[in-house]
Amino acid sequence: MSNAPVYYALAQAHFNPVAAMSKYVDQIQDRLRREGYPLFEPQQVTHLVVPAPGQAQQAEPQITHTVSWLITRGDRTAGFILAPSAITYHTTHYDTHNEFIPELLRGLAAVHEVATLDHVSRLGLRYLDAVLPRAGESVEQYLVGGLHGIEFNATQRYRLTESVFGTDTGPLVQTGTLVTRVHRMTAPLGFPPDMQPNGLMINPKFEVKEPRAHAVIDTDHFVEGRMPIDMDNLGNQVLSLHATIKSVFEATTTGHARDAWA
Secondary structure: OOOOOEEEEEEEEEEOOOOOHHHHHHHHHHHHHOOOOOEEEEEEEEEEEOOOOOOOOOOOOEEEEEEEEEEEOOOOOEEEEEEOOEEEEEEOOOOOHHHHHHHHHHHHHHHHHHHOOOEEEEEEEEEEEEEOOOOOOOHHHOEOHHHOOOOOOOOOOEEEEEEEEEEEOOOOOOEEEEEEEEEEEEEOOOOOOOOOOOOOOOOHHHOOOOOEEEEEEEEEEEEEEEEEOOHHHHHHHHHHHHHHHHHHHHHHEOHHHHHHHO
16 A cells, blocks of 8 residues: 555564563664664663462552663664563564564564574564544545444544454464554544554654544554464464454455545
């Protein structure tokens, strides 16, 4: 699509935890720097851990810190988020999956070369598509009838539709999970709380800062299981995830929408 609605996308691989990742990050960063990702920003996130109720001796809430590293392109259109047990490739300037998926494998290969991973435990893709109707159009023209929701004589503030599917994937893990959500609102275009494009610049065509009637299609497809470090098979597994995402996108949107984005 020449006018694709993807405004943020990420691909992620979880691997066996590497407690000493901070020891390896300089070598990983240097390799990715030489492959077009020169910016480097450590980040620390603080979490409040509240003990589960009903424990014999109720412990006090604890504050913990997790460290990750942003390794980003000079123009901040795409980059990696490296953590002790995962690497994520994300972009706000998505083109096609042919350019997107290989970058996750590039990052994973850099980690494996330095830290010698044992296996991958989770692979996933997640896309955010912005449904921004043109002048004189409505969101309903872009979404299939089953997503139009309840009509009621009151001002609608927000609408959410969610569906979860079990999928057939391959070649390493045969069963996946697909979650598709459609958010509808009149507001600036934003991001779900758990999906923030840290370190990246928003594509100017998706900078919607004033309230506007729109929808966001949030599609998440992943597999979990012990997967050997074989880049060809891991790549095929991710391609299988993408094929299903493409199918559910077509089941979610109308022909009018796809013509507008073609």
